[in-house]
Amino acid sequence: xxxxxxxxxxxxxxxxSKTNPNDAVGEKRYAPWASYYTxxxxxLRATYEWGLxxxxxxxxxxxxxxxxxxxxxxxLRQVADELEVDPKYQIVGVExxxxxxxxxxxxxxxxxxxxxxxxxxxxxxVM
Numbered sequence: 730x731x732x733x734x735x736x737x738x739x740x741x742x743x744x745x746s747k748t749n750p751n752d753a754v755g756e757k758r759y760a761p762w763a764s765y766y767t768x769x770x771x772x773l774r775a776t777y778e779w780g781l782x783x784x785x786x787x788x789x790x791x792x793x794x795x796x797x798x799x800x801x802x803x804x805l806r807q808v809a810d811e812l813e814v815d816p817k818y819q820i821v822g823v824e825x826x827x828x829x830x831x832x833x834x835x836x837x838x839x840x841x842x843x844x845x846x847x848x849x850x851x852x853x854x855v856m
Contacts, residue, residue: 756773759773760773791805792805795808798811798812798818799811
């Protein structure tokens with residue numbers, strides 16, 4: 730028996746009987762909790778639409794950058810994979826990183842130390 734089959738059997742025979750038969754998602758369940766955590770009565774439809782618009786803008790910005798890296802890319806994953814292996818996009822060593830951050834016109838000088846502290850925390854977390 731495959732792992733997938735075992736998991737499906739367990740979900741159906743053991744887990745399903747212990748689940749809540751009521752819908753676990755949706756506006757009726759979400760609205761009271763959204764209000765509880767935010768202290769406000771939210772227009773959930775408007776919030777959802779705003780989120781979709783914001784996500785579309787983020788996606789468009791990612792594609793603009795991706796096209797600069799590889800104009801022929803079919804997916805963002807393809808571009809990310811290229812960035813992982815192409816030496817021209819890699820920064821090796823702390824000194825090189827500091828020089829890159831200090832010379833970047835996209836990062837105001839007052840913010841580059843914050844960027845470094847975030848990167849260091851991320852590196853420590855990964856290690």
